[in-house]
Amino acid sequence: xxxxxxxxxxxxxxxxxxxxxxxxxxxxxxYVSLWRGLxxxxxxxxxxxxxxxxxxxxxxNGNINISDIYPEGVPSxxxxxxxxxxxxxxxxxxxxxxxxxxxxxxxxxxxxxxxAGISSFSTIxxxxxxxxxVYTAPIEDNQNIIGFIQVMQSLETLHETLDQLLLLxxxxxxxxxxxxYISGYFLAARTLSPIDQITQMAQKISTKDLSARLNLPGNDxxxxxxxxxxxxxxxxxxxxxKREHQFTSNASxxxxxxxxxxxxxxxxxxGRKRSSEEYEKAMDDLSEEIDRMRSLTEDLLYxxxxxxxxVAPNEVVDLSILLNDVCEIMQPMAELKRLVIRxxxxxxxxxxxxSDALIRAFVNLLDNAxxxxxxxxxxxxxxxxxxxxxxxxxxxxGRGIDPEHLPHIFERFYRxxxxxxxxxxxxxxxxxxxxxxAHRGSIExxxxxxxxxxxxxxxxxLMKK
Ligand code: ADP
Numbered sequence: 001x002x003x004x005x006x007x008x009x010x011x012x013x014x015x016x017x018x019x020x021x022x023x024x025x026x027x028x029x030x031y032v033s034l035w036r037g038l039x040x041x042x043x044x045x046x047x048x049x050x051x052x053x054x055x056x057x058x059x060x061n062g063n064i065n066i067s068d069i070y071p072e073g074v075p076s077x078x079x080x081x082x083x084x085x086x087x088x089x090x091x092x093x094x095x096x097x098x099x100x101x102x103x104x105x106x107x108x109x110x111x112x113x114x115x116a117g118i119s120s121f122s123t124i125x126x127x128x129x130x131x132x133x134v135y136t137a138p139i140e141d142n143q144n145i146i147g148f149i150q151v152m153q154s155l156e157t158l159h160e161t162l163d164q165l166l167l168l169x170x171x172x173x174x175x176x177x178x179x180x181y182i183s184g185y186f187l188a189a190r191t192l193s194p195i196d197q198i199t200q201m202a203q204k205i206s207t208k209d210l211s212a213r214l215n216l217p218g219n220d221x222x223x224x225x226x227x228x229x230x231x232x233x234x235x236x237x238x239x240x241x242k243r244e245h246q247f248t249s250n251a252s253x254x255x256x257x258x259x260x261x262x263x264x265x266x267x268x269x270x271g272r273k274r275s276s277e278e279y280e281k282a283m284d285d286l287s288e289e290i291d292r293m294r295s296l297t298e299d300l301l302y303x304x305x306x307x308x309x310x311v312a313p314n315e316v317v318d319l320s321i322l323l324n325d326v327c328e329i330m331q332p333m334a335e336l337k338r339l340v341i342r343x344x345x346x347x348x349x350x351x352x353x354x355s356d357a358l359i360r361a362f363v364n365l366l367d368n369a370x371x372x373x374x375x376x377x378x379x380x381x382x383x384x385x386x387x388x389x390x391x392x393x394x395x396x397x398g399r400g401i402d403p404e405h406l407p408h409i410f411e412r413f414y415r416x417x418x419x420x421x422x423x424x425x426x427x428x429x430x431x432x433x434x435x436x437x438a439h440r441g442s443i444e445x446x447x448x449x450x451x452x453x454x455x456x457x458x459x460x461x462l463m464k465k
Pocket of ligand 1: 423
């Protein structure tokens with residue numbers, strides 16, 4: 001039963017069915033055309049023979065004078081064709097006749113037609129297997145009907161020819177249909193075999209091993225493209241799974257660090273009785289570690305939810321106000337390091353966005369600028385550009401980033417300083433990147449070790465007031 005559900009079975013069945021219908025129509029057309037053509041040519045030849053026979057009839061004083069149609073003997077072609085010719089008097093009595101069907105009863109309908117001057121054909125069944133075509137026409141002399149002529153021919157040869165054709169069709173049509181079914185089945189099986197391969201591979205694939213590939217030899221047809229798409233999809237999935245795996249193990253690792261620190265603070269403190277100052281110091285240390293954990297879990301949550309869920313750029317945001325607010329928020333942090341934040345923000349820069357997400361992005365960028373700069377200035381610029389674009393520049397005079405690290409700084413958990421001497425988890429720029437992408441913007445970085453780093457952000461969709 002399962003076999004009947006396969007695509008190759010259905011394909012073969014449909015091909016065979018279509019061919020059967022086409023052959024049936026074609027066969028019927030050929031059969032009917034041949035039948036009509038042969039019937040017409042028999043009728044034509046009977047009509048011609050009748051005219052020739054009428055010309056040979058001897059007419060005297062308006063009467064037919066005949067005892068034998070061909071006193072000198074029946075012409076050989078008439079005999080060969082098996083024609084029967086019968087001359088009938090005005091009263092409907094046979095006067096003279098030759099041929100195999102001369103004793104056939106005279107059909108009164110045809111004689112009635114002929115009396116009215118109409119020549120007609122009729123078909124008469126002689127016995128079970130044989131029918132005869134009969135042509136009846138009036139014989140006229142000076143526009144008076146003086147008798148009738150009947151010419152008859154057996155239709156046996158016609159039926160024999162048609163029966164042979166029918167037999168040929170009855171044998172060849174089923175044979176061709178069977179051949180088409182078998183070849184259709186094998187053709188479909190051959191064409192669809194890569195799909196079987198895809199199915200088997202898909203059954204084998206699990207999240208543990210996504211390395212399998214079809215690698216079908218270069219076919220640019222539909223199946224080839226499907227296999228290629230499948231391979232590409234597997235590659236993307238494998239890449240995605242690897243990154244997720246990496247993300248989870250990095251996240252666990254980062255979470256373990258403050259937990260271990262908290263555990264060691266607790267065990268050291270509980271090792272012996274402590275003074276109240278020492279307990280206070282331990283509490284402060286614990287609270288610091290808890291802060292670290294909270295900030296990390298917030299970042300992780302933000303990334304884990306995915307930008308499509310957490311960023312909704314559907315409100316009008318005045319970037320000029322927003323950037324000045326961010327500068328104000330970050331000012332105390334900068335002052336702690338004796339840094340100057342200089343802002344040069346054009347007014348009335350509005351666009352559609354998610355203000356919370358944008359604040360988070362700019363705070364992250366300024367936080368980095370402050371964190372990685374020991375002296376100098378942090379510059380924030382924002383201006384309208386050609387074509388309704390907005391450009392935002394955040395530049396610092398800090399330690400800079402080595403060119404080998406630059407391509408990776410937007411990756412999750414990527415940190416240039418492996419020694420972890422500066423606080424951070426390597427998630428800040430990954431979050432900035434996601435937020436900018438969710439706003440259909442772009443972010444680029446240029447940096448020079450020892451002289452500073454500059455981030456360029458571009459957004460489209462500046463709203464004019
Ligand atoms: P982190 O929490 O380590 O700051 P980020 O994703 O924000 O993580 O940044 C990734 C890395 O890029 C940082 O570890 C730092 O080495 C580098 N970086 C980011 N911003 C700056 C900057 N303004 N100046 C120098 N280095 C920077």
